[in-house]
Amino acid sequence: MSGRLPALRCTDAAAFGRVAVLMGGDTSERAVSLDSGRNVLAALRSRGVDADGVDGVPALLDALQAGRFQRVFNILHGGVGENGVLQGLLQALGVPFTGSGVLGSALTMDKIRTKQVWLSEGLPTPRYERLPKGADLRAAADRLGYPVFVKPSGEGSSVGVFRVLSEADLVPAIDFAAAYDGELLMEQMVRGDELTVGILGGIALPSIRIVPAGEWYDYHAKYIADDTQYLCPGLEGDDEADIRDLALRAFHAAACSGWGRVDVMRDRERGLQLIEINTAPGMTGHSLVPKAAAQLGCDYAELCWRVLEQTL
Structure with missing residues (x-):
């Protein structure tokens, strides 16, 4: 397994033209997206790229119609x-x-359809129930067996995620479901290591094992807490090779390209289990892809350059 990234494809910032972030x-x-x-x-500016920030798609469309930008670095999370x-x-x-x-x-x-693709390809992912509007969460949990997670099928950053250890814990999830217009996913909880693998230009970066101070990796642990541990690489030897291979297969099976992040759990009994893919991963001070790239000698500015050069 290579410990290096390939040489940069482009070294001239002028080749990008004017870039909208x-x-x-x-x-x-x-x-999180603004951060x-x-x-x-x-x-990008530190490396000489002519870049400006744009807040939201309507503003971007106006700027593109006015001919202000030649390409877009998309860091708009969700939606x-x-x-x-x-x-x-x-x-x-x-x-x-x-x-x-x-x-x-x-x-x-769409986390549910992603799981359906993975299962069709024989890739491992936890058992789940699709919960359309009005679904009976108690009946679904009985079929899956506790503990479970309940989460929106189309949100990220742990927004609207409920950790349900027993029937008594279902009440907040049921209340959320009653007010939420979209589809929900109920998924068997995996007990074991929480890991993630960044993908950059067809290369799986070193895995990261996430060790939150609390019981699970929620929004607070991701973006606010300073006591979450990030161990990189998260696994060793053949186990590390296996998780990187699985992440690449999952990424390609879902028709993804460029860069992204594949979240994986390692179940104590069932081994590696795919959770979800993020196609516009966070790039904050707490984010994971920059931590993994740094293990290969790629600092934050170079990582942004490598993502952008894939648009050439």
Whole structure:
């Protein structure tokens, strides 16, 4: 397994033209996206790239119609930033952009359909129940068996995720489901190590094992707490090779490209289990892809450059 990234394909910042760093928007992940976007913008500028931040898709469309940008670094988390809408718009306008295309973005924004693809390819993922509006959460939990997670099928950053250890814990999830318009996923809880693998240009980066101070890796542990441990590489020897291979297979099976992050759990009995794919991963000070890239000698600014050069 190589411990190095290939040489840069481009060394001239002028080759990118003027770059829009798309961030913010109006999704539940706005705050995280703004943090990521500010960091990416500063990193690109530090390497001489002519880049400006743009908040949300309507502002981006106005700027593109005015001819202000030649390409887009998409760091708009969730919603239209990751569900294929933005990607279809940019493809129609002939504007290069970072990350996956329409199919990979739309598919992986839907956790249920992603799992269906993985299962069709024989890839391991926890048992689940699809919960349309009005579904009986208690009956679904009885079929799966406790403990379970309940989460929106189309949100990220642990938004609206409920850890349900017993029937008594279902009440908050039931209340959330009653007010939520979208589809929910109920998934068997995996007891074991929480891991993630960044993907960069067809290469699986070293895995990261996440060890939160609390009982699980929730929004607070991801973006606020400073006591979460990140062990990289997360596994050793053949186990590390296996998780990187699985992550690449899962990424490609879901029609993803460019860069992203594959979240994996290692069950004590069933081994590696795929959880989800993020096609516009966080780039904050707590984010995981930069930590993994650093293990291969790639600092934050170089990582942003490598993501952007995939648009050439």
